[in-house]
Amino acid sequence: MRIDIDEPNAVEQFWEGMREVAAAATRHQDDDLYQAIVKIGRSALAQGVELVPSSGFFLQCPVCSARSGQRCINVPAHPLSEDALHPARVELAEKAISGEIPLPAPIR
Numbered sequence: 226m227r228i229d230i231d232e233p234n235a236v237e238q239f240w241e242g243m244r245e246v247a248a249a250a251t252r253h254q255d256d257d258l259y260q261a262i263v264k265i266g267r268s269a270l271a272q273g274v275e276l277v278p279s280s281g282f283f284l285q286c287p288v289c290s291a292r293s294g295q296r297c298i299n300v301p302a303h304p305l306s307e308d309a310l311h312p313a314r315v316e317l318a319e320k321a322i323s324g325e326i327p328l329p330a331p332i333r
């Protein structure tokens with residue numbers, strides 16, 4: 226597959242790939258793999274790759290407990306509307322990936 230870094234969706238695609246690996250790490254209960262993804266994510270940020278809302282897929286949702294790589298589910302008082310993710314999850318991921326808060330345990 227050819228990757229064009231000037232492609233408008235390149236950033237989305239990067240995070241989508243990361244999300245797929247995060248889902249695999251969850252599926253296999255592989256902490257080391259998950260830590261590697263976080264490392265890649267942080268170095269991508271350091272090189273100027275922007276976070277997109279879907280990077281919230283990295284972490285377990287604090288609202289509905291959807292696991293890493295899974296879409297959020299509707300829970301009472303926290304309807305999802307069009308979004309795949311609860312806003313609190315996106316915010317948590319931004320802080321955790323940027324190192325502002327410690328990384329919550331994603332798998333257990």
Ligand SMILES: [Zn+2]
Nearest residue numbers: 286289297311
């Ligand atoms: Zn959620």
